[in-house]
Amino acid sequence: MAKLMDERVSEELRSILSKLTSSVRVLLFIQTPSSCPTCIHQQELLTELCSLSDKLKLEVYDMILNGDQALSYRIERTPATVVLGERDYGIRFYGLTMGHEFTSLLEALLMVSSGQSSLDPELEPLVKGLSEKVHLQILVTLTCPYCPRMVHLAQQFALVNPNIQADMVEVGEFTDVALRYNVTGVPKTIINEAHSFEGAVTAWALYLEILKAVNPGEYIRLEEQIREAQGTRRIRKIEEDHDYDIIVVGAGPAAMSAATYAARKGLDVALIGKLLGGQVNYTASIENYLGIPAISGADLTESFRTHLESMPIALDAGITVTQVQKQDHHFLVSAEGNHQFKALALIYCAGKEYRRLGVPGEEQFIGKGIGFCATCDAPLYRGRRVAVVGGGNSAFTAARDLIAFATEIHLVHRRKEFRADALLVEEAQAAKNVVFHTPMEIRHSSAVTGSQASPSSPLMARSGQIWR
Numbered sequence: 490m491a492k493l494m495d496e497r498v499s500e501e502l503r504s505i506l507s508k509l510t511s512s513v514r515v516l517l518f519i520q521t522p523s524s525c526p527t528c529i530h531q532q533e534l535l536t537e538l539c540s541l542s543d544k545l546k547l548e549v550y551d552m553i554l555n556g557d558q559a560l561s562y563r564i565e566r567t568p569a570t571v572v573l574g575e576r577d578y579g580i581r582f583y584g585l586t587m588g589h590e591f592t593s594l595l596e597a598l599l600m601v602s603s604g605q606s607s608l609d610p611e612l613e614p615l616v617k618g619l620s621e622k623v624h625l626q627i628l629v630t631l632t633c634p635y636c637p638r639m640v641h642l643a644q645q646f647a648l649v650n651p652n653i654q655a656d657m658v659e660v661g662e663f664t665d666v667a668l669r670y671n672v673t674g675v676p677k678t679i680i681n682e683a684h685s686f687e688g689a690v691t692a693w694a695l696y697l698e699i700l701k702a703v704n705p706g707e708y709i710r711l712e713e714q715i716r717e718a719q720g721t722r723r724i725r726k727i728e729e730d731h732d733y734d735i736i737v738v739g740a741g742p743a744a745m746s747a748a749t750y751a752a753r754k755g756l757d758v759a760l761i762g763k764l765l766g767g768q769v770n771y772t773a774s775i776e777n778y779l780g781i782p783a784i785s786g787a788d789l790t791e792s793f794r795t796h797l798e799s800m801p802i803a804l805d806a807g808i809t810v811t812q813v814q815k816q817d818h819h820f821l822v823s824a825e826g827n828h829q830f831k832a833l834a835l836i837y838c839a840g841k842e843y844r845r846l847g848v849p850g851e852e853q854f855i856g857k858g859i860g861f862c863a864t865c866d867a868p869l870y871r872g873r874r875v876a877v878v879g880g881g882n883s884a885f886t887a888a889r890d891l892i893a894f895a896t897e898i899h900l901v902h903r904r905k906e907f908r909a910d911a912l913l914v915e916e917a918q919a920a921k922n923v924v925f926h927t928p929m930e931i932r933h934s935s936a937v938t939g940s941q942a943s944p945s946s947p948l949m950a951r952s953g954q955i956w957r
Contacts, residue, residue, distance in 0.1 A: 493537055505595060506542035509602040513545055516571040518564045520552045527662055531568040531585055538594075544602065563654070566663060570594070574601035579647040584659025588631030593640040593657060606645040612692055616646050616653075621703040623653045626679040628660045628672055635689040639676040642692055646699075683857060716798070727803040732831050733759045736822050738810050739838035741767025745797045747836045752800035759803035759832065761810055761824060766790030767840050771855045772862070774869055810839065846878060850934035859934065863887035870895045878931055880904060885913035892920045901926045 494502070517535055519528035532549060539545040550558050552567050562571055570582040572594075578601060586594040600606065606613060625643040629636035643655035660667040660675065670679055678695070679685045684702035700708035716722035737748045740762025751758040764770060772786035781789070798804075805824070812823040813835060820835040843861040845851060851859060860866045863877075867890040875895045877888050880902035891898050900917065905928045907914050917923045 493534055499537075499541060502538065502595075503541050506545070506598070508599060509542055509544040511544065511574065511602050511604070513598055513602050514573040515539055515545060515547045515598075516558075516562065516573065517547065517549045518552050518555075518559055518562075518567050518569040518571075519549060520567045525567045527585055528568040530587075531570065534585070534587065534591075535570065545598070572597045572601050574604060576651075578644075579651070579654035580644045581654065581656040583656060584662035585631060586657075589634055589637050590629060590631055590640065590657060590659065593637040593644075596637070596641045597644055600641075600644065600648060604648075606648045608645050608649065608692060612696060613649055615696060617649050619650055619652060619699065619703070621652065622681075623650075623699055623703060624679075624681050625653065625655045625699075626658050626666075627656065628658050628666065628670065628675055628677040628679065630661050630675050631659060633675045636676040638689045639678060639695075642690075642695055643678070645692070646695065713798070716795070722798045723801045724798040724804050725801070727759045727761065727805040727830060729829055731759075731803070732819070732833070733757050733803065734832065735759070735834045735836060736761060736820065736830055736832035737836045737838060738762065738813070738822065739767070739840055740765045740806050741838065741840045742769060742793060743840070744836075744838035745793050747838055748802050749797055749800055751836075752802050757803075759805075759830060760797075761805050761808065761822065761830065762839070763807065763809050765794050765797075765806045768843060768861070769793075771843070772860065772865065775865070776868065777865060813837070846931050846934075848931055848933055854934055863890040867891050867894050872896055875899070876901055876931075878902075880907040880909060880927075882909045882913060885909040885917055888917045888920075888923055889913065892917075892922060896922060898923045899926060900924070901929050901931060903930045904928050 515535055517532060519525060519532060522529050535547050539547040552559050552564065552569075559569075562577070564571075564581075566583055568584065570586060572578070572580045572582075580597050580601065582590070582594060582597075584590075608616065623646075625646065627636065627640045627643050629640060640655075640657045643653075647653040647655035658666055660672050666672070670677065670685060674687045676689055677685060677687045678698070680699055680702040684698070686698055690698070697708060697712060700711065713722055734756040735751050735758045737744050737751070737758065737760045740760065744760060744762055744767075745765070748758050748760040766786070766789075769775070769786045769790050774783055774785055775781070775789055776783045778784065778789065805828075808824045808826060808828065810822055810824050814821045814823070816831075819831045819833060822830045822832070822835070824830070863886070867887075870891060871894045873895055874897040875891055876899045877884050877891070878901050879887075884900065884902070885907070888898050888900050898920075900923060902925075918925075
């Protein structure tokens, strides 16, 4: 069998590997060549590499025959390479570690051997302090020169915090991953299966992205501090003994836009609302906002908030207005907690709240499979199975909007009779992909696992049936 490395390359690698300070175990999980053609190439590469240093020990396991080991190391696919030092640092390579990713492998070996992350001394304690479980997947191609930077950065984070696992995933090898995460550019970083971003970023930026995914409140606090230090955040706390020109009631896009306009006109404006962004926060993907082909509701809300906070606006986001009264030449705005504010004028943009099912699991999956607006979201469910809950015009309008996209629409209603207009009911009944379930109530919502999961979360009805 011909060697992959000539003598010159082998000598260069011996020199690099001479810097290993302690032993490193390299575990390779493979399957038969018919099931995993690239497994044999990864095994050849690692065999040659590990022969160049007595501090490297290669262990090869069959994914099927050695299922217990695969399970203990949480191996999902093959070929999988695990780099172990004094402990399992959560460093995984899925696919070939050739091309530019050979650099990532070498960096991982040296880092694990030394036990030193080389992170910024101010950042490392913050990374260590993350108490939430974090799964980082860096999606790469072997020809990408920028990908190794993100792979190494993720693995640095994993080295210092046992709650973090860092996977390199070669999307050229695993096309199902590329389709699942809609990969159009690399490197692409996936955090806990849900939050993602493209491109190589700094260590501080990666830390903020992780916070955004696992601890949004702390992320907002730190991000605000950064912008205040940069002078780009001019928001201030609302005061009860201050007479404002305008108070804007609400915190959604309309309220934020109104407050921004008023501030640009030089008016003394305050904004009071419950949740910045309002219902936009509950939308997984927005594809009809002009100028932006696709963006998550959370990211769009963040851009709104950043713009709003660049203005000299008084803000109290997180409280609900309970009463508005006219008092002489002022409006008196009362809010929960016995707070009162005054202004010469009032702009009311409080909006509405979507009606909830009130079942376990619902809040967890709002914006992550459970949605409220089929008019906007129907194209996202192309080729999927969807449940629509209700029996009025809203439910049947949603079902109608989904007919052209979803393969199956399960309409669940707690009563036998429908309250929707007869024309809407007839239209749904005539559609071949609409199935009716009455009288029935939704009792629980839970997550779907596996690569074939639908973007909608399963809904369990009273009978015990499940719709995905």
